[in-house]
Amino acid sequence: MNNVFFRPWVGSQYGQPNSVFSNKILILGDSHYTDESEIGELDSQKQSSDFTTGVMTDYLDESIKGNWKSTFTKFMNSFVQGTAHEECLREQLWNSVMFYNYLQIPAGSNPRLTQHYNYNEDTDRKAFLEVIREYAPDIIISWGNKVWDAIPEDFGSGCYIANDVHSDCFYTYPFEGREVKVLGINHPSSAYESSRWSNVFNETQVNT
Template sequence: MFEPWIGELWARPNNPLGGMRLMVLGESHHCDKRPIGSLAPEMTRDVVSGYVNGSLDRGSKRFFTKVAKLVARKPVEQVTQSEALAIWNSVIFYNYVPRIAANGPGQRPPRELWYGEAPNLFRELIKKKEVEAVLVCGDDLWNHLPPGLEGAPSYILNSANRRTRMYPITGPYQAVAAHMHHPSAGGGWAYARWRPVVDFLFAEVARQRATQGTAPPLPASLLAGG
């Protein structure tokens, strides 16, 4: 699998997300130097590190900047670069397809890479890290995710009901997942259109915390200082 990026402020109460444990879920990696289906465990971390330290190419930066400005939940022109970096240091980023999925942009992952180990690794990571919310980047990715628990809530997006998925973490809490178009996709991706997705995730996490009187237990790695 690709090891997830875990920001140094992940789950900290004083981070820009108020301590909410958000996973940003991408689809897959492509690489022209490795065979499809091969492993590259550090690739995800290397890519996000490149954004944080400024070495990532301009085209690749757009995805990270768009996500940060959306998650900031404020007028996009007011989100500074330092705020965007702080947001990426407050989230987990993980690509669902756990192996190299293509040798170039625009190629779709082979069918077999969507299944097998992918859903199990995804569910295990959510549970291990006590993720509270998952922002899913992409419609095809959403359609390939495991179904989740029964009774997941819906919310309103553009005057229509939008379904979500729930995944188990430490009971009675559940991680809530909601999706948007991929920020790199065409078709006029707009902050105003997808802001309700992020607002819903924050509201659902706040509701669960209020119901239980506290946040879920901290991941063991944080308690151990890892």
């Protein structure tokens, strides 16, 4: 994957028979935030490759505290609400999915700074398609309007088809002889109505 700087977290049960979910699910986040002092350290490909995995490892480590963790918890709680997976352990759920951030550069030290970044760079789009090609997700859940607006209308195999009921946020893309379903949601860190999105997840059956 020549254009990918931050390689995705791939749960140990993703795409495996013991996965909680019947589909291979990619959770598509926005961007990584880091202190300015750490940005230079990410010049190393090894360090950048481990960065997303490090974030998810820290999230699953209960001894590590931080308000940022609520974003991941809020999303997953609403994603499995009302399903057979509702009582599964947090580790089981996150180990059954992938997580990848769209922007392939560090976006400053906090989410408010992402407004200064261009989400239409060709490198980020190519990196996204490389991830889809390598890991073959069946379903992509996209966090936030900036990423949703940057996702191309065509993955290279034809334009998407909008869902009849959720035509504003749920698309089916042809991609290299198969289909990939993409659902765009509000970012769980802000303006996120858990009950609304829980209903959408259940109606579209992306969480089975």
